[in-house]
Amino acid sequence: METYTRKRGHRARLALSPAQEDRLNRQAHAGRALWNLLHDLFSMCGRERRPSLAYLEGEIRWARKNVDWLGMLPAQAAQAVLKTYHQAWVRCWEGKGGAPGFKSRLRSALSVDVPQGRDLRVVRVHRRWGMVNIPKLGRIRFRWTKDLPGVSRRCPAGRITGARLTKDALGWHIAFRAEWAVKDPPPQAWSESHVGIDRGIIVPIALSDGTSYDHRPWLTATEQACLLQAERQATHRRRYRKTGKQTSKRLHSVYDRIEGLRARAKRRVLDWQHKTTTAIADRFTLVSVEQLAITNMLKSARGTLAAPGTNVSQKSGLNRRIAAEAWGRTVRLLDYKVTARGGALVRVPAPGTSLRCSVCNTITPGSRESQANFMCKNLACGWSGNADHNASRNIDRAGLELASAAGRAVVRQT
Structure with missing residues (x-):
């Protein structure tokens, strides 16, 4: 091995x-x-x-x-x-x-690099806290949420090669760089556990076996109201800011509130994505997803002066909801987690996956009745069900065909 x-x-x-x-x-x-x-x-x-x-x-x-x-x-x-x-x-x-x-003072993210891991001297002092040595700062506590190689008893092999300190709206964080030697997991039989995944907005993740993963709004109703109020205050105070003059402290405080709420939402997105992708990687060996051109999907519908677009505000709202789901990051997390367990992730071409019936494998006009419902117009079939799960079954079938044609080659993520 x-x-x-x-x-x-x-x-x-x-x-x-x-x-x-x-x-x-x-x-x-x-x-x-x-x-x-x-x-x-x-x-x-x-x-x-x-x-x-x-x-x-x-x-x-x-x-x-x-x-x-x-x-x-x-x-x-x-x-x-x-x-x-x-x-x-x-x-x-x-x-x-x-x-x-x-690098501007106001727009650049603050960071300090510690390239040598031997200077960190990481130890665990409590169930929830660890200690790390930072040059010219001394010993600093950090939140212990995961076993680190070379430090934890559960992960004795490996070492920490360095770290990077970064600051965002929620404060300072440390990102450890770790490496360890592992054995290449034996390839699993794809026929035993395979699944297709359809990413959406109403249903964030729909699996071909009929299950789905949903989440609450990233911000509570109170937090959304605070964010809306802060954005209105920022718009109002920007009107009185003279061109070329320094931004006032009151406007900076509003910007800090907006950044803090958005950073909180992003942290919740990452938490949900990590937990969801880990659960999927533990259950299935072959995972198939659509190969979406997300950048093209997020283009504005504003158009030009000669040819103005239509439904611009609706398209802007759709773009915001697509960006909030972070579909690309979900696939990247699934990729390395499935590969580390001996499986593989297959990207399936997107055209036709949501319009094709997963039972009779035909495309008939008008079958996609709405965003949530699918009813096959083929008289010999007539199957009806959830549109997202129908698309995920088509993705699963196409992924199996591509995987069988490609053989057992697995791209290892290091």
Whole structure:
């Protein structure tokens, strides 16, 4: 049985004191300013005369010794900023991404990298809390929600290779980078457990076996009312903001409230997606999903001045609901979880899956009566049922055909 290295990340919430949070904010802003300094230097020199990495490393060491606010940034974090900036340019030159740009103080996410795992010294001190060492900050508590390799008794093998501290509207978090050696799981028989998945809005996830996974609204009625009120306040206060003038503290406070509510909704989305995809990966070996062009589905219906669109507001509401479900992330989570268990995920072409009858395998006009109901207009069939489950059965059948044609090849996610 083949052995390979699996790499995963785990994100946990940090419990910082006010002094530690202030110092970490200063470190993150120092890293952002270092990025901007590198960007200015590269922009002035041009591609042909850009300085070497060795020269830049020496300049960064000198600046950390002689500039107080740059000295707050740990040496390894400063080297990580240089490495990340250089890799961004390499990807740009290879045509894999755009050129790196200036990082604004207000629009850029704060982050500090700890590239060496040996400096973290992670230990578990309580059922709910662990301790981690952060350079220039000391020992910090973090919320323990998952066993870490090399630390937990249940996961003794493996090691933590590094971490990244990030800040969002809900506070500071730490994302551990871990790796460990695992044995390639034996391939499972697809005929034993296979399922097709139809993603929707009314029914978020419908399975071909008749079950479905639903969720509550990501925000409660009270939270939705608070979000609407904050958005109206922001719109009102933006009217009195003069062009070129600094944003007022009152407007910043409203922005913070909006970001906090949206971050809370996103956290609930991720929690539901992880639990749902884990349950599906534990039950089935072959999972088939539609290959949707989500970017094209989210295009606006506004049109142009010469040819204005119709039902623009309805299409905008539909786009918001599709984006809130995060269908692409659901497939990515399913992909690595099913593969890690010895199964496979198959992407099925989307055309015809919702219009075809899953019993007689024919497409007749008018069979899709509504968003929720399907009634086959073929006189020899006449089957009726839920439209989402009908589509999921078609996806399951097409996935089995594609998997049988492709053989037993499984793409391993590391």
